[in-house]
Amino acid sequence: MxxxxxxxxxxxxxxxxxxxxxxxxxxxxxxxxxxxxxxxxxxxxxxxxxxxxxxxxxxxxxxxxxxxxxxxxxxxxxxxxxxxxxxxxxxxxxxxxxxxxxxxxxxxxxxxxxxxxxxxxxxxxxxxxxxxxxxxxxxxxxxxxxxxNARQLSATPPPLASLMTWMALSAYSPDSDRLTVLDPACGTGHLLSAAADLAADGYEDLTLLGCEIDPAQSALATTRLDFAARAAERSAPVHAAVDIRTADALREDPWPVSNADIALCNPPFSERDWGHDELATDARWTHGLPPRTEPELAWVQHLLAHLKPGGTAVVVLPPAVAARKAGRRIRGSLVRTGTLRTVVALPPGCAQPHGVSLQLWLLNKPAVGTAAPQDVLFVDASHHIRGTARDSGPDWDALSQHVRAAVERLASPPSQELPARTVRVPVIDLLDDEVDVTPGRHTSAGTAPAPGELPRTWDELRATLERIGRLSETLSALVFKGAGSTPTVTVGDLARAQALEVRAGQQSADDSPAPESVLARPLPMLTIQDLLLGEAPRLAVDPAEEHTVAEKGDVIVVGVDRLFRTWVHQDEPVALGPQLYRLRVDPTLLDAHFLAGCLRAPANRRQAGTHASSSSRIDVRRLQVPQLPVADQVRLRASFRDLADFDTMLEQVHQQGKGLIGELSDRLASGDGLAAASAR
Known part of the structure; x- marks a missing residue:
């Protein structure tokens, strides 16, 4: 069989x-x-x-x-x-x-x-x-x-992998046509694959070294990088070698004497059992023994130990590493010796955990006899977010342009003008009792935005207002016959007629993702709290259990009055928490976009709301929909889509306007706008 x-x-x-x-x-x-x-x-x-x-x-x-x-x-x-x-x-x-x-x-x-x-x-x-x-x-x-397996594995998104590789290569001064790249926590090889793509044209001999403790990921990385190496050899005159080891890189270092030119790493975060006691006398800790609570600083020093003099490393770190008291001694040594060259604050969503504004640290292993740099470059790129609160994420194009423009200034004289939210801070000013290397702490004061920053923001606002103007003309041209001219039917009646199915979301059994042994294929769970915070789902559930799961094309309804909204789900399947409802339509009888547009009408919320307590809820089955043929529904859904776009653009104008107000306030308060104010 x-x-x-x-x-x-x-x-x-x-x-x-x-x-x-x-x-x-x-x-x-x-x-x-x-x-x-x-x-x-x-x-x-x-x-x-x-x-x-x-x-x-x-x-x-x-x-x-x-x-x-x-x-x-x-x-x-x-x-x-x-x-x-x-x-x-x-x-x-x-x-x-x-x-x-x-x-x-x-x-x-x-x-x-x-x-x-x-x-x-x-x-x-x-x-x-x-x-x-x-x-x-x-x-x-x-x-x-x-x-x-997204909830169990931490993968580096391709745009971030490319940016990290570019940073490491741009700060590295090669002394030969050979390049060795190391990733000691390589997962399935995202960073090394990016290195193979970007470095192939500039070197005749490329070696990719990786280490991964999970055998499955290690095997996948080997296969993936073999493909990448062959592709590099076909596209450029380069010999590429791949060597991936299955091991715990901190406890069982597979390359104790290797000298990498560049190192890239997205290490596991917050692992308390990383080998603190057994590695207390390890020779890699040249900047100090990492505290038990600072495994990330162990990975930083592991990378530095494998770099040859003049080599560079880029590592993804959680923001707490830049300021925690336990790690200040090591941070101080990294700053004092000129090893820490750049810290970049990223917007949330760049990598797991997606709700955290992660950081990139660019490190350099000083060559013997060279003078230590006297400053550190800080880049706050955390504002490069696209979309709205319901559909947000990093604006990779703007983010990459900002970081590249800033890092390119690293070898320039300190007097050279820097991009917005970028500053060079003298080493002596960082070596205080805290040694806080959080970018926002240094870029928020005394940093003059680039001359073109405000004009670009005004242009974006004007462009959004122009789109709003065009949509307002379209929407204002709609002609209505009069209220009550079309009979309506409730969602409950539609469910009884099997035109749609209504299912309520359920409470998660736990407030955190279940372990791998329980979750064979975890599903994200959307909750009311996620919508309040405007964040991606934080919880995961086991799909083998009974959950209300919204698929692409389903209508989701929020059953809370102050958060009431409806939309057609367009993403991967997601489980729904309490007070969220899934409406699955029969497409031969109902158009999902038409249904969502009708349900979100304020009159629907008023007549279907219940006020038995201070927390008003929506009785989803009492929501009403006009009785129209499917062909008419399809014609109406274009207007509903225009209305939804109109709502989204108004929200964008609000966000852009608030950003401009904050930027202008900072400039005027700093005295930067004194000349402009005098000219009025």
Missing amino acids: SASSLVPVSLAGIARVAGVGRAAVSNWRRRHDTFPERIGGSDTSPQFSLTEVEGWLRDSGKLPDGHERELLWLRFEALGSRAEAGLAIATSATAASATTASPRPASAARMTPPDAATAELSAAAAALGEKVGRREIFEFLLRRWLEI
Whole structure:
């Protein structure tokens, strides 16, 4: 029996294979007697046979181009544990390329021999790789694997990996055409892959060294970097070597004498059991023994110990490392010796944990006989955020431009003008009782923004106002027949008619993500608190348990009066917490965007609100919707979308205006605007 015949698949998995929303799959199941029978799961989360589903989709003409990738991934996902699936992906890619690729340097990331199921998957991956490319298939499977394990693994996003690599290379002065790059906590190889891409054109000999304690990630990094090395060799005259070791880099240093030119690292945060006692006399602690509560400073010194004189390192650190009292002695030594060259404050969302404004530290191992630098460059780039509170994230283009412009000034005379929110602070001014190297502490005082900063901000505000003007013309042209001209129906009536399904969110069993042994595939859980703070979901839940999960195309309703809103979910699946509701429509009877637009009307909130307590709630089933044919609903949803865009732009104007007020206030209060005020 083929392994695929035993693979279970959920409604969400079927939707991904078919390239439709989950609501469409539920509709197929309800309307077609030939749809495969459930083989497991529950009534709300049924499981089906992948083989039967694939056959039904093919016979029904519902398999889109490119469906083979999703089918292949579902078979890997069904292997069970995170480690087993990860090792199978790495093994299958290695087996698929073994007969055509040139031998690579041996790595310590050994892979176990494949069993029958993995061997079958390897053959399937090889066959698909021949059609679309082996590296493309591997990268697709790796991306899916990382997505479902996002709560357990810390991956460095590609834009951040590229920025870190650029910083390290720009501050490094090469003395040969050979480059050795080290990442002692490499995960699946994001940073080393970025280094292979950026460094290939400038060097004839490139060596990528990595270490990872998790065998699955180590194996995946080996395969990924082998692909990257081959690509580098094809695109430039460079010889690339890869060596990934599986080990605890702090306790079992696999390269005690290696000399790296640059080092990149996104180390694990807040690990108390990092080997403090057993490593107390380690020779790497040249700036002082890291306190038990400062594992990040152990990683910093580990990087420095592996750099050759003149080498550079860039490391991602939590903001507390810059100011905690326990680490001030080590920070003082890093500053005094000229080792710490730049600290960059990043906006939230650049990497895990996404709710924290992380920092980048650029370090240099001083060469013998060179004078120590007399200042440290601080860059506050934490304001480069795009979008609104409901859809925010780093503005990578603006962030990269700001950091690059600032770091490029590192080798310039101190008198040279710096970008906005950037300052060079003399070493002597940092060596006080705190040795606080938090960028915001130094850039907030006495830092003159760049001359072009205010004009650009005004231009952004004017552009938003112009878009608002165009939308206002469109919306003001709408002509209405009069209130009450169309009969309405409540959400409760629509649910009874099976035009939609209403499900309420549930309370999470715990206030923190469950351990890996419990969560095979964790789902983020959206809560009222997340919406209040305007942050991404903080909690994760086990999808094997009963939860209300919103899929792409579902309508989400907030059942609290002061936060009342509705929207069509467009992202990855998310579990809903208390006072949040999922409305899943039958697309043949209701348009989701039309429904969300009608439900968010203030009149709906007023008539469906309950005022039995000081915390008013919304009775979702009492919300009303006009009774219109689907064709009319589709025509109306464009106006609802314009109205939603209008609301978003008004919020952007508010945020841009508040930013301008703060910037102008700072300038006027500092005396910077005295000449301008005198000219009025």
